Amino acid sequence: MRGPAVAIGLPFLLFCGLIAAGFLMPGWLRFITLIALAKGLVVLSLMLLMRAGLVSFGQGLYYGLGAYAAGLGVNLLKVTEALALLALGVAVAGAVAWVLGFLLTRYREIFFAMLSLAFSMILYGLLVKSSALGSTDGFNLPTPTFLGFAFAGTAARHALFVLTASVAFAAALLLHRYLGSTRGYLGEAIRENEIRVEYLGASVRGALHVKYVLSAALAGAGGALTAVATGHIDPDLAYWTTSGEFVFVAILSGTGSVAAPFLGSFVFEMIRTYAFAYSPNTWQMVVGATMLLVIIFMPGGLWSLFRRRPRLVTRS
Amino acid sequence: MTMPNVISASFLLPKRPVRALVAATLALLSAALGSQAQExxxxxxxxxxxxxxxxxxxxxxxxxxxxxxxxxxxxxxxxxxxxxxxxxxxxxxxxxxxxxxxxxxxxxxxxxxxxxxxxxxxxxxxxxxxxxxxxxxxxxxxxxxxxxxxxxxxxxxxxxxxxxxxxxxxHGTMDNVAAARYLAETAPQAKSIAGLNQNYAWGQDSWADFRLSMQALKPGISIVTEQFPKLGAGQYGAEISALLVGKPDILHTSFWGADLEGFVLQARARGVFDARKVLLSAGEPAIFRLGAQIPDGTIIGARGTHGLFAKxxxxxxxxxxxxxxxxxxxxxxxxxxxxxxxxxxxxxxxxxxxxxxxxxxxxxxxxxxxxxxxxxxxxxxxxxxxxxxxxxGDNAIGTYKFDKAAGQPTFVDVKYYAAECVNPPEGVKSEAWIKSGFKGAKCN
Amino acid sequence: MLTLVAILVDGVIYSSWLFIVSAGLTLIFGVMKILNIAHGGLYALGAYTAVSAIGSYFAGGYPPLASYALLLLVAVVVGLVFGLLIERGVLRLMYGRDEIVIVLVTYGVFLIIEDAIKVIWGASPYYASQPYGLLGRVQISGLAFSVYDLGLIALASVTGALLWWGLNRTRNGKLLLAVIHDREISAAMGVDVRRVFTVTFVIGAMLGALGGAFTAPTTSVVPSIGVELIVLAFAVVVIGGLGSIEGAAIGALVVGISRASSVHLLPEAELFVIYGVMSLVLAFRPQGLFRRVVARKI
CATH class of the missing domain: 3.40.50.2300 (Response regulator)
Structure with a gap:
């Protein structure tokens, strides 16, 4: 057992290091890190579901909803505060998940995956059909204010980085506490054996419903932050390949720790950007081959590099 | 991070070591020739x-x-x-x-x-x-x-x-404005139009521009069907049937790439081209590839005076x-x-x-x-x-004719449109300009 | 009335095509519990190989009608070569791993196939439509249909019938059904499950390549055709019930007819119709139309 001081202290040091690094790194690397953190939130949301044995091929639904909520918040409701946009993204994603959760928590395995995919593709179809929202071209978002301060240029990029890193850190910390709690462990119990969980007096569907809404809220936050950081949104955010990419990164990361999704997300973005630059014609092949190698040689994901005794979290 | 000085062929070379090698060779070569390229x-x-x-x-x-x-x-x-x-x-x-x-x-x-x-x-x-x-x-x-x-x-x-x-x-407005002008001039008897466009922004915008332009040029023209298959669908059997059932005089499509080629092959096999004017608003890239597969008489645009339309x-x-x-x-x-x-x-x-x-x-x-x-x-x-x-820039629309003797695609009845005739004036948005009946357009 | 005829014919043609491209997917899932995204890659490989083969076949001036046999040959060869390559080279290392991990493995294979196709054939579209035009067109209630398209209905029926017969009426088929039903017990009873896996995967791969090979003459092939196909095929097999051949047939019919109806009656809804149908079916039949009975784990 590690002491609570270490449990909080080490991540906090890491967080401070990340913020400091954000000020020092070149602009392009800061942007990639920022996107990796925002997408890491979505991967984190998948990890939460995976721990309960559910794999969503439609997390793009909430990623897209979060982004469009933020985008419409700026352009329609004239909300300019970044934190408010973030809250909007989280709220919209969470609310939709709460409704869909009643249906989706009845499904398991591939049927859960495919039904969530179907819902994300329906959102995609709606967005493509909405010419008022720019159809597939999407629309742009202006730079928001941060706690009332309007930064411009590089200062705005720094502020955005600090915001995203803080949100990611807070989310990871809270999720870590949650996963360590009794309600959190219920996920693994459900994955192992639902019927026994029911015999023990817990409601499987209730527990899954909570996890599903939490997961959607995280993905919504990731979407809102990506929208604000990129300054542009389009329906591709909800397309199935986007969702598939998140599942891939989740497997790449491993489900061993709440830090894994962010690490995996960063590694993935770096592999892809260098594959783009140095192998522009065959970058997909590089990504695909990397994927195979990781799966073959690192069954626990990248996070297994940080464990002395890799714990397999895959099902037998 | 500095890149090696590769002059022209950098994108042909996949890997950094290869690039470095070529760069070194080039550097040696230019040094040997004593050229000033180095400076x-x-x-x-x-x-x-x-x-x-x-x-x-x-x-x-x-x-x-x-x-x-x-x-x-x-x-x-x-x-x-x-x-x-x-x-x-x-x-x-x-x-x-x-x-x-x-x-x-x-x-x-x-x-x-x-x-x-x-x-x-x-x-x-x-x-x-x-x-x-x-x-x-x-x-x-x-x-x-x-x-x-x-x-x-x-x-x-x-x-x-x-x-x-x-x-x-x-921008894309002039593609469909020019096409509509061309059809209004060359097919004055047409009474109905239909659209087949990919379901994304390009297809939706192209069809909206074309439909509004036709309605501005020929008030009262009827719209038979507006089809929006998915981008990359590849199979257009049902859409083709819908067109055959509706019998429009003019069919507009902004398809491109494999979708366009697939549609032409399937539509030709089922006689879509036989009884109507078919407009391929961005069809030019396909002509050298499809050759005689595109029926003569098809109306084709090149998004400007490019390719065979270039003087x-x-x-x-x-x-x-x-x-x-x-x-x-x-x-x-x-x-x-x-x-x-x-x-x-x-x-x-x-x-x-x-x-x-x-x-x-x-x-x-x-x-x-x-x-x-x-x-x-x-x-x-x-x-x-x-x-x-x-x-x-100027735009041009023409009617396709495959020259069997030469084995070459050609255009006949090509009409050129001055830039001011098919582009909105400064400060006016495209859609508003079309709806206003092309106010301020200068056509020769 | 004319519209009704059109919906029916278009719908059935489209369903036949859907069935051919998704039968392999559902077979592989049924036996191996693998949702094979690389199916899209096999489809693309079949299509590209067919285009190249037809191109040189017609350039050689051989009897045109035999080109249909060539398409079949392409499917068999592509399925055999790449099916073995993928199953023996990659999947074999993965058996026993989580289902979702294997899905991603097949996704990785799919990405590699996509770029390999680009390296071999380039990024430009290809077409070889000679077999498509060869049979001409017929009039049904005054509407022209391509005979080749109608031929797809026959191909789909024969494929479906052969699969059904092979599974239900032959000894090897029954072994396969045994493995579908319970892999461990079959192994304990002396069934060589690994061999069954290899054979199934190769047959599935052939079906994927068959879809590609017979689609190729009707359209123009580009590197992205596999991506477009795979989600569609997933939707079909999920609606029908994963792992069931009958299910894939029904799923294909449901999707095909709904899509044709939408195109003729409500074109705006075309983009949603497949996912709408899928959500509806799953909402009422959570395991698809043909569900398998699964024992509960206690």
Whole structure:
């Protein structure tokens, strides 16, 4: 057992290091890190579901909803505060998940995956059909204010980085506490054996419903932050390949720790950007081959590099 | 991070060690020849075009080929006058090529990488309108000269204005306005139209422009059916039946690439072309590939006076020949548009340098680029809209005829439309302009 | 009335095509519990190989009608070569791993195939439509249909019938059904499950390539055709019930007819119709139309 001081202290040091690094790194690397953190939130949301044995091929639904909520918040409701946009993204994603959760928590395995995919593709179809929202071209978002301060240029990029890193850190910390709690462990119990969980007096569907809404809220936050950081949104955010990419990164990361999704997300973005630059014609092949190698040689994901005794979290 | 000095062939070489090797060889070679190339300043250009996905074949690769050709020709000074000086304002071009695939978030990331990691001097690129919309504000943030060469949406400069951004390709409105004018003139008896367009922004916008233009030119024309199959669907059996049931006099489609080819093959087999005028508003890239498969009498546009619609000139003759010699296929409109972007850059840089013998500053180039008029293989391009940042050019529409004897596609009954006849005036949005009945259009 | 006829014919043609491209997917899932995304890649490989083969076949001036046999041959060869390559080279290392991990493995294989196709054939579209035009067109209630398209209905029926017969009426088919029903017990009873896996995967791969090969003459092939196909095929097999051949047939019919109805009656809804149908079916039949009985784990 590690002491609570270490449990909080080490991540906090890491967080401070990340913020400091954000000020020092070149602009392009800061942007990639920022996107990796925002997408890491979505991967984190998948990890939460995976721990309960559910794999969503439609997390793009909430990623897209979060982004469009933020985008419409700026352009329609004239909300300019970044934190408010973030809250909007989280709220919209969470609310939709709460409704869909009643249906989706009845499904398991591939049927859960495919039904969530179907819902994300329906959102995609709606967005493509909405010419008022720019159809597939999407629309742009202006730079928001941060706690009332309007930064411009590089200062705005720094502020955005600090915001995203803080949100990611807070989310990871809270999720870590949650996963360590009794309600959190219920996920693994459900994955192992639902019927026994029911015999023990817990409601499987209730527990899954909570996890599903939490997961959607995280993905919504990731979407809102990506929208604000990129300054542009389009329906591709909800397309199935986007969702598939998140599942891939989740497997790449491993489900061993709440830090894994962010690490995996960063590694993935770096592999892809260098594959783009140095192998522009065959970058997909590089990504695909990397994927195979990781799966073959690192069954626990990248996070297994940080464990002395890799714990397999895959099902037998 | 510095890149090795590779002059023209950098995008042909996949890996860094290979590049380094070639760079070293080139350096040795130029040292041995005692040329001054070593001291010549460099101009590093980031090029973004589709290398994968459905848009790579019909647009991305032809554009990349044109870029490859133009870089070499400009560096060697083999482009005809007035572009026959070596390099751009004396600087030799080197390039970094990036795939445009992966979506807008990815492209914004890669744009930042080009500017901040690869330290390019300017970026030429973007075929997808979504990518253009997403990248546009970032050009302002990073203050980097950027030229959009192809993307079609008029929203870029109609909804905002930019300092560092230019678009050397006219926007998409003129494609369908010209097509509607052509049909109003050549098929005055037509009473009904139908649309078959891919279900995404390009297809929806193209159809809206065409429908509104037809309604403005021929009030009371009826719309039989508006079909929007998914992008990349490939199978159009049901849509073709719907067209056959509806029997429109005119069929409009803005299909491109494999979708267009698939549709032509299936529609031809079922007689869609037999009883009506079919308009392929962006059909030009397909003519050399489909050849006799496209029935004679089909009406085709090339999104400007590109390809077979380009009038003979020293520049055009050189471009067609050089391109054909190098790639064994004629250049299509995406190739022309890429060449235009390079020539615009060269013209602007050299106007800004104006005999100083030095590579001008970015600010000077931007000043020179605004409202610039320059000659291209496709005729004169004028940066007339968007406060001098958005190009207009003439357009042409023609009727397809496959010359069986020569085995070559040709166009007959070609009509040329002056830029002011098919583009809205400055400050007027495209859609409002069409709805107003083309107020202020100057047609000859 | 004319519209009704059109919906029916268009719907059935489209369903036949859907069935051919998704039968392999559902077979592989049924036996191996692998949701094979690389199916899209096999489809693309089949299509590209067919285009190349037809191109040189017609250039050689051989009897045109035999080109249909050539398409079949392409499917068999592509399925055999790449099916073995993928199953023996990659999947074999993965058996026993989580289902979702294997899905991603097949996704990785799919990405590699996509770029390999680009390296071999380039990014430009290809077409070889000679077999498509060869049979001409017929009029049904005054509407022209391509005979080749109608031929797809026959091909789909024969494929479906052969699969059904092979599974239910032959000894090897029964072994396969045993493995579908319970892999461990079958192994304990002496069934060589690994061999069954290899054979199944190769047959599935052939079906994927068959879809590609017979689609190729009707359209123009580009590197992205695999991506477009795979989600569609997933939707079909999920609607029908994963792992069931009958299910894939019904799923294909449901999707085909709904899509044709939408195109003729409500074109705006075309983009949603497949996912709408899928959500509806799953909402009422959570395991698809043909569900398998699964023992509960206690």
């Amino acid at each position: 010549a300043p460099k101009l590093k250009i980031g090029i973004v075009t589709f290398l994968s996905g459905g848009a790579a074949g019909p647009f991305g690769i032809p554009a990349r080929n044109a870029a490859e050709l133009m870089v070499e020709a400009i560096n060697n000074g083999t482009v005809p006058a007035p572009y026959n000086s070596k390099g751009i304002a004396g600087a030799l071009i080197q390039t970094v090529v990036i795939d445009e695939a992966g979506g807008t978030t990815k492209q914004v990331t890669e744009y930042r990488n080009l500017v901040q990691r690869e330290n390019v001097d300017l970026v030429i690129g973007y075929i997808s309108s979504g990518d253009c919309l997403a990248v546009a504000p970032v050009t302002e943030e990073l203050k980097k000269l950027t030229i959009f060469f192809d993307c079609g949406t008029p929203r870029i400069f109609e909804d905002a204005s930019y300092t560092y951004l230019f678009r050397t390709g006219p 003979p000139s020293a520049l055009n003759d050189w471009f067609r020949k050089a391109y054909y010699d190098r790639f064994a296929t004629p250049p299509i409109y995406a190739s022309y548009k890429m060449a235009i972007a390079f020539l615009g850059v060269k013209a602007a840089y050299e106007k800004a340098a104006a005999g100083t013998g030095k590579v001008p500053t970015q600010e000077a180039v931007i000043k020179a680029f605004e409202f610039l008029e320059f000659e291209t293989p496709s005729g004169k391009i004028r940066m007339a809209l968007g406060k001098g940042h958005q190009a207009i």
